[in-house]
Amino acid sequence: MIEPIAAKAAAAVSMDTTAAPPAAASESASDAPGIRARPAASAEIHISAPGHALAGGNQAASVRDNSDVDDSGLPDQARDAIKRLRELRAQLARKLQELEAAKNATTGTPDQKRIRIAVLQQEIASLGAAITTTTATLNQAMRELPTEQQMLAASLAMR
Structure with a gap:
């Protein structure tokens, strides 16, 4: 309908x-x-996980399809770190959208809104810390690679 x-x-x-x-x-x-x-x-709107992926554009698509990383020939540690970075960035983007929606929400009490915002801010901080840790792991793995593979790994990590 x-x-x-x-x-x-x-x-x-x-x-x-x-x-x-x-x-x-x-x-x-x-x-x-x-x-x-x-x-x-x-009226309520619920967006499925595939819908979130589509809404995220190319970045979300690259999170779902890591074949470029798998086919890169990089060592396992570097490939895993790149995939994890992509996943964490997608999660961070979703949490930022949730935070924006929570800030603009007109439902619930002011206390409920404040608590929801605080919880989302904590989750965002945790994702930021995880991104920092994963980036350090990737940097460590990249130090042992030839220059050409370092450039490839950096390129893949930024997508």
Whole structure:
């Protein structure tokens, strides 16, 4: 079922039938045949993990597909660190989006909002620390590589 969004003070609308005639300009959306009003507070949007990956663009795609890292010929330690960095960056991007949404949220009490923001900030700090540690691991692994492989590893880590 496709649910169009109509601008009305405190209501969202959804289609009951697929072939509803367009409402006249003087009719409100809730008076139109085949359209029923429903409180806006009941509308929730949930994005699946694949949806998050698609929303993240190329970076998210590279997290899912590490074939470039696997085919690079780098030692296992360097490959693992690069994959982990990509995963951590994707998690960090998601947490930053969650934090922005929590800051802009209009639901819940101010205390709930403050707690949610604090929890997300702590998770972001933990991800930052993990990125730092993984970067150090990658740098250590890269020191033992020839210059050409060092450049390749750096390039792959930045994607």
